[in-house]
Amino acid sequence: MSDNSSSEPSNFIRNIINDDLKNNKNDGRVHTRFPPEPNGYLHIGHAKSICLNFGVAQDYQGGICNLRFDDTNPEKEDVEYTDSIQSDVEWLGFDWKDRLYFSSDYFEKLFEFAKQLIRDEKAYVDHLTADEIREHRGSLTEPGKPSPYRDRSVEENLDLFDRMRAGEFAEGECLLRAKIDMASPNMNMRDPAVYRIKKASHHRTGDDWCIYPMYDYTHCISDALEGITHSLCTLEFEDHRPLYDWFLDQLPVKCHPQQIEFARLNLNYTVTSKRKLNELVTEDLVSGWDDPRMPTIVGMRRRGYTPEAIRDFCSRIGVTKTDTVIDVGVLENCVREDLDKRTRRVLAVLDPLKVVIENYPEGEGESELLDAPYHPNDPSMGQRQLPFSKVIFIEKSDFMEDPPKKFFRLGPGREVRLRYAYFITCTDVIKNDDGEVIELRCTYDSETKGGNAPDGRKVKGTIHWVSAEHALKTEVRLYDRLFNDAKPDSNKHEQDWKSFINPESMTVLQNAYLEPSLVDAESESLYQFERTGYFCVDSKDRLDGKPVFNRTVTLRDSWAKQKNK
RNA sequence: UGGGGUAUGGCCAAGUUGGUUAAGGCACAUGGUUUUGAUCCAUGCAUUCCGAGGUUCGAGUCCUCGUACCCCAGCCA
Numbered sequence: 272m273s274d275n276s277s278s279e280p281s282n283f284i285r286n287i288i289n290d291d292l293k294n295n296k297n298d299g300r301v302h303t304r305f306p307p308e309p310n311g312y313l314h315i316g317h318a319k320s321i322c323l324n325f326g327v328a329q330d331y332q333g334g335i336c337n338l339r340f341d342d343t344n345p346e347k348e349d350v351e352y353t354d355s356i357q358s359d360v361e362w363l364g365f366d367w368k369d370r371l372y373f374s375s376d377y378f379e380k381l382f383e384f385a386k387q388l389i390r391d392e393k394a395y396v397d398h399l400t401a402d403e404i405r406e407h408r409g410s411l412t413e414p415g416k417p418s419p420y421r422d423r424s425v426e427e428n429l430d431l432f433d434r435m436r437a438g439e440f441a442e443g444e445c446l447l448r449a450k451i452d453m454a455s456p457n458m459n460m461r462d463p464a465v466y467r468i469k470k471a472s473h474h475r476t477g478d479d480w481c482i483y484p485m486y487d488y489t490h491c492i493s494d495a496l497e498g499i500t501h502s503l504c505t506l507e508f509e510d511h512r513p514l515y516d517w518f519l520d521q522l523p524v525k526c527h528p529q530q531i532e533f534a535r536l537n538l539n540y541t542v543t544s545k546r547k548l549n550e551l552v553t554e555d556l557v558s559g560w561d562d563p564r565m566p567t568i569v570g571m572r573r574r575g576y577t578p579e580a581i582r583d584f585c586s587r588i589g590v591t592k593t594d595t596v597i598d599v600g601v602l603e604n605c606v607r608e609d610l611d612k613r614t615r616r617v618l619a620v621l622d623p624l625k626v627v628i629e630n631y632p633e634g635e636g637e638s639e640l641l642d643a644p645y646h647p648n649d650p651s652m653g654q655r656q657l658p659f660s661k662v663i664f665i666e667k668s669d670f671m672e673d674p675p676k677k678f679f680r681l682g683p684g685r686e687v688r689l690r691y692a693y694f695i696t697c698t699d700v701i702k703n704d705d706g707e708v709i710e711l712r713c714t715y716d717s718e719t720k721g722g723n724a725p726d727g728r729k730v731k732g733t734i735h736w737v738s739a740e741h742a743l744k745t746e747v748r749l750y751d752r753l754f755n756d757a758k759p760d761s762n763k764h765e766q767d768w769k770s771f772i773n774p775e776s777m778t779v780l781q782n783a784y785l786e787p788s789l790v791d792a793e794s795e796s797l798y799q800f801e802r803t804g805y806f807c808v809d810s811k812d813r814l815d816g817k818p819v820f821n822r823t824v825t826l827r828d829s830w831a832k833q834k835n836k
Numbered sequence: 837u838g839g840g841g842u843a844u845g846g847c848c849a850a851g852u853u854g855g856u857u858a859a860g861g862c863a864c865a866u867g868g869u870u871u872u873g874a875u876c877c878a879u880g881c882a883u884u885c886c887g888a889g890g891u892u893c894g895a896g897u898c899c900u901c902g903u904a905c906c907c908c909a910g911c912c913a
Contacts, residue, residue, distance in 0.1 A: 280849080280850070280860080280861095281850070281851095281852090282849090282850090286852070289852090290852090306913095307913095308912085308913050310912090310913080341913065343912095343913080344912060344913075346912095347912075347913090397911095400911095401910085401911060404911075405909075405910090408909055409909075410838085410909060411838055411839075411908075411909060412838045412839095413838085414838090415909090442911085443911065445911095446911050448911095455839085456838050456839040456840090457838095457839055457840075457908080458838095458839080458908055458909050459908075459909095461909085464910085464911050466911090467911035468911080469911085483911095485910095485911080485912085485913090486912070486913050487913095490913085506840095506841070506842090506906080506907065507906095507907055507908080507913095508907095508913090509840055509841060509907075509908090510839075510840050510841090510907070510908050511908090512840090513840095532841085534842085534906095539847090545913095587848080587849090587861060587862080588848060588849085588861095589848065589849050589850085589861095591842090591848090591849075592841070592842060593842055593843070593848090593849090594841090594842065594843095594905075594906050594907090595847080595848065595849095596847080596848090597847070597848060597862095598846090598847050598848080598862070598863075600847085600862070600863075601847075601848075601861085601862055601863090604861095604862065604863090605862095607874090607875095611874080611875060612875090616872075616874095647870085647871080647872075647874095647875080648875065648876080677873090679873065680873090688871055689871095690871060690872070691871070692871095721871085722871045723871075730871090731873095732873080733871050733872065733873095734872090735872075799872085799874085801872045801874080802872045802873085802874070803872090826872075826873095826874050826875095827873095827874065827875090828873075828874085829873055829874090830873045831873090832873095833873075
C-alpha cells in the first residue's frame with residue numbers, strides 16, 4: 272500500500288493514516304466504513320462523511336470502505352431508509368462492493384460478548400428505573416452514586432440477562448450496564464447502558480429479539496469484527512472514545528480500530544438536523560424528502576445537483592476539527608462550475624413579453640430555421656435549429672421604457688441582438704389600461720441574420736427569445752434557498768426556526784415559453800437556459816405530458832450587482 | 837481547575853519534527869476577451885497567525901498565563 276498520492280488536499284486524517292502506513296500499523300491496511308442509522312434520508316452532511324470514508328479508502332492502494340447500517344434501535348428504523356441510503360451512496364458514485372453490513376447481523380455475537388463482560392464482572396443488570404438512573408448519574412460537576420444492584424453476583428446477572436432476552440421483563444424494568452466508574456468526570460463512563468429492553472420488531476431481525484444493544488457497545492465491536500482500521504466519526508463522539516476503547520479492551524477481539532473525530536458540516540441558510548428535516552416533511556412545509564429545496568441527497572438530485580458537484584464541494588471544504596459554517600454559496604458555485612461544462616444551452620423565456628416584428632413576413636408558415644450551437648465553448652456538443660417568426664417572446668426584464676445609463680437591453684428606439692437570430696429595434700410600446708407594457712413593436716434588419724451586421728455595427732445587448740407559434744409552453748419552477756436567515760439551525764432559533772422559511776423559495780411559472788427542442792427532454796436531464804440559469808427536467812411531475820423544469824441554480828449575475836449599487 | 841475539544845484574511849483551509857517572501861479555494865475589487873451583463877483570462881486582496889508575556893540568531897509552529905466558542909448528565913445514534 273502506498274502513501275496518499277491523489278490530488279485530494281491533505282488533512283489531519285490523511286496525515287494520521289500516512290503515519291500509520293509508515294509505521295506499518297494494521298499491516299499496511301486502510302479500511303474505513305460509512306455507518307448510517309437507517310432512520311432518515313441522507314443529506315449534504317452525510318455526503319461529507321461518505322466522501323471522506325470512501326474517498327480516503329480509494330486513495331490508498333488496496334483501501335476499502337464498508338457500508339454498514341447501525342440498526343440497533345428498531346423503533347426508529349425502517350427498510351425505506353436502508354433502501355434510500357444505498358441508492359444515495361451509489362448515486363454519489365461510491366461502491367461498497369460486497370461489503371454491505373448491518374449491526375443487527377452481529378446481534379448474536381454481541382449478546383455473547385455481553386455475557387463475557389458479565390462473567391468478567393464488567394457488566395451487571397440494573398433494576399433502577401430510568402429516573403433513578405438519572406439521579407444516580409450525578410451531574411457534570413458532581414460524581415454519581417453506584418446503583419444498589421451494582422454488585423449482584425455473576426450467576427445472578429447471567430440469569431437475569433438470559434431472562435431479559437427471554438422476554439420475562441417489561442420495557443424499562445431493567446437493563447444491562449457496563450461496570451466502569453460512577454465517579455468518572457466523563458459522563459459516558461458512569462456505567463453506561465449496554466442493552467435495553469424494547470418489545471419492538473426490527474426491520475431485519477423481526478421479533479427474534481426484545482433486547483437491543485446500545486450504540487457505544489455495538490459500534491466499536493462492529494468496527495472490530497469488520498477489521499476497520501480507522502473509524503471516522505463526528506466531534507460529538509470525542510467523549511465516547513474512552514468508552515469505545517474500553518469495550519474493545521475488555522473483549523477478546525483481535526482488532527482495535529482507531530476512532531478519529533472530525534467536525535460535522537454546517538451550511539448557512541440551511542438546516543441539517545434529522546429532526547428538523549423530518550418536521551419539514553411531516554408538516555408539509557416541503558413536498559417531501561426529495562423536495563428540490565431540501566439539503567437531502569434525493570432533494571439535491573431532483574434539484575439538478577450532480578454527484579460530481581457534491582463531491583467537489585466535499586473536497587473543497589476540507590476535513591478538520593474546527594467547528595465552522597460553510598457558505599452555501601460554495602456549494603452553489605460547485606454546481607455552477609460542473610453544470611457550465613456539461614450542459615447544453617437553450618433558449619427559454621420565463622416571464623414573457625410579446626414582440627411583433629412588423630417588417631417580418633406575415634402568415635401561416637412564414638418562419639425560418641436558424642442554426643444555434645448547443646455550447647459556445649464546446650463545439651462537440653453540436654447544434655440545433657431554432658424556428659424564428661414574426662411574433663416572438665422575450666423576457667420582460669429585458670425591456671425598460673426608461674432605461675438607466677448602463678442598461679444594455681431593449682428600450683424605445685434601441686437596437687439589440689436576438690441571440691443567433693437578428694438585430695431588432697424597438698419602434699413602439701403598447702400598454703394596457705393600467706399603463707403596463709404588454710407588447711412591443713419592432714423592426715428587424717434582415718442583413719443581420721445569425722447575429723452579425725455586415726456593416727460592422729455593434730450592439731451592446733444580446734437577449735434570448737422564443738418564437739411564439741413554435742414555443743413549448745410548460746411549467747418551470749424557480750427554486751431558491753429554503754431559509755432567509757443565515758443560521759436557522761442555531762440554538763437561538765430552537766423555537767422559531769420555521770419562521771425563517773423563505774416564502775419565495777419556490778415560484779411556479781405557468782407561463783414559460785421554451786424552445787421547441789425541449790419537448791423531448793429526458794427526465795433529470797440538465798440544461799442551461801441562456802442568461803437565466805441551470806435547469807433540470809423534474810423526475811416526477813409532467814404537465815400534460817410535457818416536461819416540467821426545475822431551476823437548479825441561477826447564473827452569476829453581475830448586472831444584478833450593478834443594479835444594487 | 838467537572839471532563840473533552842477548537843482558535844490562521846469576509847467564509848473555508850494548507851502550514852510534516854521552529855528557518856528566511858504565511859499555499860490554495862470561495863467571496864470581493866479592477867482590467868481584458870465574449871452573439872449568454874455567463875464562461876474564460878490577468879491583476880489586487882493577512883508586515884500577520886485569539887490575547888499577553890517568555891525561550892531563541894530566528895516562532896503560526898516551543899513554554900507560561902489568560903480569553904472566546906463548541907460538545908457531554910438518552911434505557912438515541
